[in-house]
Amino acid sequence: MKKLQKSGKLGRIDVDLKKEDKKTVGNVTIPNNLDQPTAALLAATLESIERVGPYDAWFKLVSVEDMREEKRRRIMERAKDIMQRWSASQRSEVIQMISQVSEVSDVGKIVSLAADVEGGPEAESSETLFIVEGRADLTTLMKAGVKNVVATNGVNISQYVVNLTHKKKEVTVLADGDRVGDMIVKELLRRGAKIDYVGKAPQGREVEEMKPIEILDMISRRVDVKTYLATLQATAKPAAPENLLNVMKTLRDRVKESFTAILLDDEGEIMDEVPVSQLFERLSELDNVAGVIFDGIVSQRLLDLAQSKNVKIMVGERIGIVEKMPREIVVKTLDELK
Secondary structure, three states, X not given: OHHHHHOOOEOOOEEEEEEEOOEEEEEEEOOEOOOHHHHXXXXXXXXXXXXXXXXXXXXXXXXXXXXXXXXXXXXXXXXXXXXXXXXXXXOHHHHHHHHHHHHHOOOOOOEEEEOOEEEOOOOOOOOEEEEEOOHHHHHHHHHOOOOOEEEOOOOOOOHHHHHHHOOOOEEEEEEOOXXXXXXXXXXXXXXXXXXXXXXXXXXXXXXXXXXXXXXXXXXXXXXXXXXXXXXXXXXXXXXXXXXXXXXHHHHHHHHOXXXXXXXXXXXXXXXXXXXXXXXXXXXXXXXXXXXXXXXXXXXXXXXXXXXXXXXXXXXXXXEOOOOOOOOOOEEEEHHHHO
């Protein structure tokens, strides 16, 4: 629990005690930012406590409250109240204007275009087309008002999608900011699809995670396909050393959800194992570190240090917002090691 508090996963523990019939009873409140499996494991562990100091003790989970959900509910109720009051105070002319604007931002429904192919309601009728990876991406784009969109359903791209691109004046692929996003663009080109522009999400982020304003910004920053391919070739990373990758695969389950970091040398031997909160300091002290695998976020600050230390591969629980990805370092997530 001390490790969890140091990493910011647990907040201040509050204990409210009182005496009843010569016994001390009370409530223990533990605010936390844990995922559900870890929170459940913590609760079960606390229930296994049988003694506190010299006294017998008994713990039982009373309730689990999601404060974020409660906050969202209150915000939603307040928003409804504001909307009702606002609408009631408007003149009929203003209400009509709002209705017209709302039609532009109407999300619409995902439609079936062919076998295993889904898209927006304007995917076939529009002269331009946007291509994304999956169904969640379709919903995100339509929330941004983009309805001329089709999903590839991963890298297993339907011939219907390829044929559809040749019927359009302009085709743009909006790819996730990871290796899979690049793979889909390459597969589309390999299959003979017509692509004019490519827009990429920030490194480590997916299209489905982005807000409508971020989607529109990504579209405005798209580049022509030749520029995209040239940039992709220029930023190509060296292959990760096979021996380090194999060692890291065996360490994945040991690291995941443990809040620990393991540092390896060129031979794949463990140089040190430390809490994630001490990773930056320990990496600063050690020389000849070739690989780092840890249960935490790969940040720009950590990558800058790793680059100065000539680290070859870094694997984290997830990749944070990274504006400048070092070319010399292979960066992966723990899930990509599966």
